[in-house]
Amino acid sequence: MKLASYKDGSRDGQLVVVSRDLSTAHYATGIATRLQQALDDWNFLSPQLQELSQTLNHGKARHAFAFDPKMCTAPLPRAYQWADGSAFINHVELVRKARNAEVPESFYTDPLMYQGGSDDFAGPRDDVIVPSEDFGIDFEAEVAVVTGDIGMGVTPDEALEGIRLLMLVNDVSLRNLIPAELAKGFGFFQSKPATAFSPVAVTPDELGASWQGGRLHLDLESVWNGKRVGLCNPGPEMTFHFGQLIAHIGKTRNVRAGSIVGSGTVSNKDWSRGYSCIAEKRAIETIESGAPKTEFMRFGDTIRIEMKDADGASIFGAIEQKIAPLHAA
């Protein structure tokens, strides 16, 4: 099934079930009002949501209405955890190669992961608000999962069983703030403004055979200012699958329902597939010609992130954001 949260003036939005083709939706009122509520009590509530989903898909839901992604908050407008991996080692290799740095051996066996801010996510059509263009504004197209309760010490295989939903992510990054933050060693902080998510979160069964072994084998499209710049596959080259990423979190703590775990920027070895963040394009330019040529984003720029199935149908709906200043003129 497919779930979304509709803007209703509240902090958590109103849970809606969305039809498979993203054409119609139905409030989940009577089952659960908020997505976190459904995640908190998944075994009891998800069969009821599933039933509504089937009725909706069959065109038989009485109070269905046209689905409008502009009405969506992030599926979880705020969450108790947003842990983002950097699971595509190709991305790390490129960025390091561009500055003549080695990739430590441990990066191939131990996932890189940072704890992100999760109190104020952006909806799929909300502006990316940044105080200054000088911060080096970049998008990052990713895939993320939402978990149920998973206990400390979980194995990667067990962790896969705890995945409830998948979403797309725009993990906006402020590149010019990153070097100083990484040098401090405490991780990203000011360099990561509000993360945005796709209109719709979907259960793994919606993905069929494309969801295999904790990896999603469908192309992720990134369109910057109307031009497609990336069509990368997050499947085969994902160095650590989602079960491994969750197990990484679970080494020393429990992972509680509603935790969001990200893949990191999707990146493929075949450069002809393009890029899922500008930093990678700049790394390639540096490797090829000694210096980056592509500039970061400017106010007014747009970014569109979407994934389609084999029939060309959008699975999660599109993230479509515009970059905007904090204090508009």
Next chain:
Amino acid sequence: MKLASYKDGSRDGQLVVVSRDLSTAHYATGIATRLQQALDDWNFLSPQLQELSQTLNHGKARHAFAFDPKMCTAPLPRAYQWADGSAFINHVELVRKARNAEVPESFYTDPLMYQGGSDDFAGPRDDVIVPSEDFGIDFEAEVAVVTGDIGMGVTPDEALEGIRLLMLVNDVSLRNLIPAELAKGFGFFQSKPATAFSPVAVTPDELGASWQGGRLHLDLESVWNGKRVGLCNPGPEMTFHFGQLIAHIGKTRNVRAGSIVGSGTVSNKDWSRGYSCIAEKRAIETIESGAPKTEFMRFGDTIRIEMKDADGASIFGAIEQKIAPLHAA
């Protein structure tokens, strides 16, 4: 007023108002059931909680019962943000001096802060569960604030107005996992298991003149295995006050209601005051004699963290935790 959350089998606990002397409590039923709910709608709900608090303090609340800290979850058993500063530069100086490293000049003007996991906090009397003693188990006694909604671009002075509550913290750290994580640059992750909080969160007015300019001027006591090892004052030597820490978060994003912001390990220049984490004791030993002598915590060890007012009355109640293995024999 003083607020706590009682264990009731739910994920968020049941909101109770606690009397100033911590002797009695009263369910806030009819006003709000969860603390996050009160924070989400503070202007409307806090006057009602305040009224109940006054009735309780006057011994006139009809259904008051004896307050029992063992019944408490963390005031917020899960939160949308846990951002922990390292605002006592003395701590950083000591740790760096012990390994002959300089403190970068920027550390005196730009706060160190990491994003912590916030989906699974420990209650004040819950065990600290750690898979292995080899991880180097340490406590960290801190002060934290809980905020209301604070917008991006906030100034430090404005940010002070957004502080709703204060609490004590045991920011448990796994010291032997930290060097490798800091080397990766992505910040603490596995090195930070579930953070614990004091039984009670209090509004700033409960602290009177001890709360000044975003700093709390009362001694914070740390008792390890029954022996007082620290009585440090988090006030005068806090390099960055809480308004500055919140403004640091707010540089590139909004800070939403219920965000928890920590001071970092409280540390004083006067070594006779002792220590608020074992790592600091070890740093002092290294500076004095070339090597650390004090070992980290073992299973069965206890830690007690408490703060008393000028009359010797406990303000927040005590954090009292025992270190325990993940799989008890």
